[in-house]
């Protein structure tokens with residue numbers, strides 16, 4: 001794995017990459033409204049892919065130890081921050097979309113979306129604020145792990161609901177995402193082989 005692609009550079013690079021993709025979509029779209037709608041969906045998908053990498057990082061290392069799974073396991077905190085960055089861009093875009101007119105505002109600010117989506121942003125904020133060694137020490141290993149486990153399962157459920165409710169729009173496309181989410185959960189929960197020693201950790 002590229003040596004420079006670690007730590008804060010990785011988290012920043014992932015966020016900048018998502019911003020660059022967003023700018024590309026907005027520039028190429030026939031209108032700002034259409035561009036914003038596409039970019040909101042795109043950033044939800046980049047968030048989901050980054051989230052799944054973090055969600056499966058330990059299971060991937062346990063099952064398929066290798067250069068990529070080792071790198072991912074070591075960098076999972078920064079990939080997680082990249083996911084948070086991508087989701088912040090998602091929030092910026094749906095707020096921008098809502099400002100385009102009353103129709104768009106009604107589409108974005110649905111009460112259920114605000115309640116469930118908003119609580120997920122609070123969960124995400126809590127996870128980001130505690131994704132450092134000081135917070136880990138302050139909370140203690142057991143409490144920190146409980147908080148992060150509940151948090152990531154909450155976000156997983158939110159992604160499943162968000163993709164699942166779009167099945168009637170495009171069954172084939174959205175069932176792919178649903179299957180990916182379910183497969184990630186199976187991979188995470190399936191009993192793992194004996195832990196592999198990571199000499200470089």
Ligand code: HEM
Pocket residue numbers: 037040041042044045048090094107108109113114115116117118120121155158159162163166
């Ligand atoms: C107040 C909070 C939120 C609002 C207002 C919001 C708004 C939106 C909007 C307007 C769309 C596009 C809808 C469409 O064109 O069909 C969307 C798509 C999506 N959002 Fe969010 N969102 C919120 C939070 C979240 C959270 C917390 C997650 C996941 C943890 C999430 C995941 C998704 C997914 C997976 C999609 C579908 C992308 C696709 O069509 O492929 N959203 N959101």
